[in-house]
Amino acid sequence: MNQSIIDKDLDYIWHPCTQMKDHETLPLVPIKSGKGIYLYDFEGNKYIDAISSWWVNIFGHSNPKINDRVKEQLDTLEHVILAGFTHTPAVELAERLVNITPEGLNKVFFADNGSSAVEVSLKMSYHYHLNNGENRSLFLSLSNSYHGETLGALSVGDVKLYKETYKPLLISCIQTPVPKDKRIDSAKIALVELEEILEDRGSEISAFIVEPLIQGAGGMHMYHPYYLTGARELTKKYGIHLIADEIMTGFGRTGTMFGCEQADITPDMMCLSKGLTGGYLPLSVVMTTNNIYKAFYCDYNEHKAFLHSHSYTGNPLACSAGLATLDIFEQENILEDNKKKSDYILSKLDKFRELENVKEVRQTGMITAIELKGYKPEERIGLKIYTYSLSQGVLLRPLGSVIYFMPPYIITYEEIDKMMKVAYNGIKRV
Numbered sequence: 001m002n003q004s005i006i007d008k009d010l011d012y013i014w015h016p017c018t019q020m021k022d023h024e025t026l027p028l029v030p031i032k033s034g035k036g037i038y039l040y041d042f043e044g045n046k047y048i049d050a051i052s053s054w055w056v057n058i059f060g061h062s063n064p065k066i067n068d069r070v071k072e073q074l075d076t077l078e079h080v081i082l083a084g085f086t087h088t089p090a091v092e093l094a095e096r097l098v099n100i101t102p103e104g105l106n107k108v109f110f111a112d113n114g115s116s117a118v119e120v121s122l123k124m125s126y127h128y129h130l131n132n133g134e135n136r137s138l139f140l141s142l143s144n145s146y147h148g149e150t151l152g153a154l155s156v157g158d159v160k161l162y163k164e165t166y167k168p169l170l171i172s173c174i175q176t177p178v179p180k181d182k183r184i185d186s187a188k189i190a191l192v193e194l195e196e197i198l199e200d201r202g203s204e205i206s207a208f209i210v211e212p213l214i215q216g217a218g219g220m221h222m223y224h225p226y227y228l229t230g231a232r233e234l235t236k237k238y239g240i241h242l243i244a245d246e247i248m249t250g251f252g253r254t255g256t257m258f259g260c261e262q263a264d265i266t267p268d269m270m271c272l273s274k275g276l277t278g279g280y281l282p283l284s285v286v287m288t289t290n291n292i293y294k295a296f297y298c299d300y301n302e303h304k305a306f307l308h309s310h311s312y313t314g315n316p317l318a319c320s321a322g323l324a325t326l327d328i329f330e331q332e333n334i335l336e337d338n339k340k341k342s343d344y345i346l347s348k349l350d351k352f353r354e355l356e357n358v359k360e361v362r363q364t365g366m367i368t369a370i371e372l373k374g375y376k377p378e379e380r381i382g383l384k385i386y387t388y389s390l391s392q393g394v395l396l397r398p399l400g401s402v403i404y405f406m407p408p409y410i411i412t413y414e415e416i417d418k419m420m421k422v423a424y425n426g427i428k429r430v
């Protein structure tokens, strides 16, 4: 069974983020089913999904509450156009998102994946200024940032591996240095650098887009909330939008429901996706303020409307998965439980720090990263750790030489032990 799926797959599928030639030696892993934090293959093996399948399955696989809600919705309304029409799951989800996100984010614009939410936020920001008589075609982002891989999102990102090739195709964006570590002093230094850029080019810039607290694809780089608080003040001062890309950090990952809460700020726009549907279905939203909404609100012939759309915008099945996800947050003590679990993980990290190939160990909420040192990119150390841990029943997918845990919140303490033991042995072996 396994081999025939693999052969057929390689005949037909071009996989994401993959050099397909790798699969001449690296076997694909066909998955038959998922339950809780486990993925099951066709040969009776199970794997702990320690990365929540690319950071989305926050409550694991085949969650009974989400399953039920989506099944019920399936027999009611699977899809309807969201222009001119509406439906209960979208309305209810929008209302609940407004209630749980920072004060002042009152309008919800639906899209269908993270990158498209970022595209929406960039276009919305540019268009807002245009509607107010200003042409601001430059964007600002943090060094080492990641915001997705469509052209606009790639333009505001700064991970060379993904961006370099497409440079001639991109829109204008400049970077300001991300705080170099989690210390408050590093945040203060980076804020001085931010202000210098804003003083210099502030009037050209439409928006400053940031990943709050943690830069995910940039190697789980973490910084102090103070930076966000300062960035909010500065962007206000210079009339620039602050876009919080909480696609990865949203829904409890950082220890609070949203990363922005730790800095006590309301951005002008907040992009959400990934955990939004519990990892079930593609969906994203851009939350924004009444002020921005109003800049587009006028008679049709004034031509100020935001004419952006995607076919699957606000899909009812995806919205119902989102509602079930919010139900779980409301009904169970997820954030408190996560706090205990991340403290537990923290208490077991000293052992890693003692390894001579470990450069740094860092943690924010339910993300723990172990950065290795002394390896050249050609050694593909991450791949070695991936292969080893898979053979031990744990799915880890290091970012270069950064190994990280981003498990579903339902992981138990014993399962944390197993996940960490496998990672430890993997790091020790290489």
Ligand SMILES: *Cc1c(COP(=O)(O)O)cnc(C)c1O
Pocket: 113, 114, 115, 116, 118, 146, 147, 148, 149, 211, 216, 217, 245, 246, 247, 248, 249, 273, 274
């Ligand atoms: C994953 C991610 C995106 C892109 O989302 P996709 O759904 O993969 O397009 C954007 N920003 C951040 C911070 C992400 O982690």
